[in-house]
Amino acid sequence: MRTLKYSILTLIGIVHLIPFYILLGMALKPTEDTSSKWIFPTNMTMDNFVNAWNQAHLSQALINNVIITGSSVVLIVLIGALASYPLSRFQTKWNQFIYLLCISCMIVPALTILVPLYSMIVDMGGINTYWAAILTQVTFQLPLTIFLFTGFISSVPRELDEAGSIDGCNKFMIFFRIILPLLKPITATVIILTGLNVWNDYQFSIFLLQKVSVQTIPVALSQFISQFQNQISWVAAGCVIGMLPVTILYLFLQKYFIRGLADGAVKG
Amino acid sequence: MKKKMWGSSTILNVMYVPALLFFAVFIFYPFIEGIRISFTNWDGYSQQFSYVGFEKYINMLADKNTWTTMSNTVIYGFGSTLLQNVLGLAYALFLDQQLRAKGLVRTIVYLPVIISSLIMGYIWYFFFQFDGGAINDIMALFGAQPVDWLASGPRAVGIITFVNTFQFMGVAMTIYVAGLQSIPKDYYEAASIDGANWWSQFKNITLPLLMPAITINVVLNIIGGLKLFDVIVAMTNGGPGYASSSLSTMMYNLYFARQDAGYAAALGNFMFLFIAIVSITSLILLKRKEVKI
Numbered sequence: 001m002r003t004l005k006y007s008i009l010t011l012i013g014i015v016h017l018i019p020f021y022i023l024l025g026m027a028l029k030p031t032e033d034t035s036s037k038w039i040f041p042t043n044m045t046m047d048n049f050v051n052a053w054n055q056a057h058l059s060q061a062l063i064n065n066v067i068i069t070g071s072s073v074v075l076i077v078l079i080g081a082l083a084s085y086p087l088s089r090f091q092t093k094w095n096q097f098i099y100l101l102c103i104s105c106m107i108v109p110a111l112t113i114l115v116p117l118y119s120m121i122v123d124m125g126g127i128n129t130y131w132a133a134i135l136t137q138v139t140f141q142l143p144l145t146i147f148l149f150t151g152f153i154s155s156v157p158r159e160l161d162e163a164g165s166i167d168g169c170n171k172f173m174i175f176f177r178i179i180l181p182l183l184k185p186i187t188a189t190v191i192i193l194t195g196l197n198v199w200n201d202y203q204f205s206i207f208l209l210q211k212v213s214v215q216t217i218p219v220a221l222s223q224f225i226s227q228f229q230n231q232i233s234w235v236a237a238g239c240v241i242g243m244l245p246v247t248i249l250y251l252f253l254q255k256y257f258i259r260g261l262a263d264g265a266v267k268g
Numbered sequence: 269m270k271k272k273m274w275g276s277s278t279i280l281n282v283m284y285v286p287a288l289l290f291f292a293v294f295i296f297y298p299f300i301e302g303i304r305i306s307f308t309n310w311d312g313y314s315q316q317f318s319y320v321g322f323e324k325y326i327n328m329l330a331d332k333n334t335w336t337t338m339s340n341t342v343i344y345g346f347g348s349t350l351l352q353n354v355l356g357l358a359y360a361l362f363l364d365q366q367l368r369a370k371g372l373v374r375t376i377v378y379l380p381v382i383i384s385s386l387i388m389g390y391i392w393y394f395f396f397q398f399d400g401g402a403i404n405d406i407m408a409l410f411g412a413q414p415v416d417w418l419a420s421g422p423r424a425v426g427i428i429t430f431v432n433t434f435q436f437m438g439v440a441m442t443i444y445v446a447g448l449q450s451i452p453k454d455y456y457e458a459a460s461i462d463g464a465n466w467w468s469q470f471k472n473i474t475l476p477l478l479m480p481a482i483t484i485n486v487v488l489n490i491i492g493g494l495k496l497f498d499v500i501v502a503m504t505n506g507g508p509g510y511a512s513s514s515l516s517t518m519m520y521n522l523y524f525a526r527q528d529a530g531y532a533a534a535l536g537n538f539m540f541l542f543i544a545i546v547s548i549t550s551l552i553l554l555k556r557k558e559v560k561i
Contacts, residue, residue, distance in 0.1 A: 006368075009369065012376075019434075022394060036405040037405060083287035098284060110295075113298040116301035116533065117294065119301075142290060
């Protein structure tokens with residue numbers, strides 16, 4: 001029984017690692033080596049990585065990703081935390097309506113308004129600019145953020161607010177001095193969830209960021225692939241480079257990643 | 269007193285004004301514009317267009333690609349929901365036992381969740397591609413002819429559903445693990461004293477008490493599956509023709525490739541309505557089944 005259980009456990013682990021094994025093998029294999037994808041290369045090479053890095057302009061894409069994700073996450077946390085305080089603490093009919101409006105934006109995918117959104121951003125002169133990409137990303141991550149923050153704030157005892165107001169804090173000071181410092185754990189969740197969404201986003205980036213100078217990693221990879229379809233090992237190397245930053249972060253912070261997700265879901 | 273409280277709290281509402289501004293500019297205004305555009309024959313860039321009434325909607329309903337796409341979208345939505353939940357729950361039950369290295373396995377199963385779906389799609393493309401694909405290599409080992417897996421629409425839809433499941437089943441698993449751990453252990457002890465076997469414990473204790481987790485997973489997966497985009501673009505680009513296309517990729521194609529912005533907007537509105545109805549209905553149906561501990 002024990003052996004059986006451990007065999008199943010090992011099998012699950014191996015099956016889920018196979019795609020990454022194949023990818024890595026392809027990326028490390030010299031182009032002239034045409035052996036099966038299942039055979040790991042014996043004479044490994046870094047050439048594919050060098051080519052992918054240069055041809056797909058991945059260094060620029062990496063910088064763009066950092067700029068867009070970084071700025072988006074800062075705005076998301078700031079605007080989201082601000083909005084959540086009155087929405088969770090002062091539930092007037094009107095505020096409940098506003099909250100519902102925010103949350104309903106979470107259910108319906110943003111892509112349904114692709115046409116008007118794109119044409120509006122064209123009119124604003126926002127195509128191929130950081131700001132349009134950042135503002136769009138922020139908008140579509142805000143519902144989830146507000147959902148998480150309001151859920152968390154309503155679990156903070158109201159006595160704390162009252163103690164603050166007895167000490168002479170006004171409502172804004174209560175938020176900035178008392179509530180905001182308590183939001184650290186949920187802020188970590190928000191940063192991870194929304195940061196990942198923005199970092200990996202393809203559906204908006206593909207039409208907002210078409211130029212090499214502004215494109216993010218997923219966009220750069222998709223263009224690279226349509227350009228070098230027969231250089232499949234370069235493509236594989238590009239994919240490895242593309243997934244490396246989040247994978248490293250995940251391996252170091254996996255507790256936060258997994259807990260953040262479970263928290264986010266269970267609070268619903 | 270009451271009036272004063274209300275007065276001082278109202279000022280706080282300025283705190284959500286920035287968020288509302290974002291929604292107004294990037295969601296509400298485009299949404300209304302989208303309704304307007306769907307009644308025009310606009311091509312997406314020129315200044316000239318005219319209002320054509322319901323023509324685009326009528327075209328949409330008459331277009332057989334719409335219905336292929338629609339049925340694909342339903343399969344992506346409900347197929348991956350079913351697979352992710354069955355597998356996610358099975359994994360969670362298995363990993364809920366005392367096993368060494370189960371944390372490592374959980375980390376591995378969860379890993380694809382954090383990777384871009386586009387990259388995930390490319391990785392699986394290497395498996396299913398015709399020339400030198402990893403699956404065809406195995407087929408060759410057994411002397412079988414290579415198969416062009418993604419060339420057939422229905423098969424491509426199945427493969428894409430599988431890839432989406434592979435990528436996101438870690439989410440379902442994690443939520444189920446958390447759900448299982450929140451069930452008090454004495455329930456099982458009491459049940460086994462009463463002589464209940466594994467199945468009846470599962471059916472009468474585990475499942476009912478997991479309902480909140482099931483609700484979350486099902487709704488998350490339905491929404492995720494119905495809007496599927498990246499993986500499809502990476503693996504088949506909706507092809508051949510529209511055979512593996514989802515509503516998202518079809519809309520994208522209508523707008524950027526066929527330059528039929530009116531039609532694309534109409535399809536977008538249709539998709540909005542469809543996903544809203546499906547996800548809200550399933551949320552309500554599932555919420556009704558939840559029990560309190």
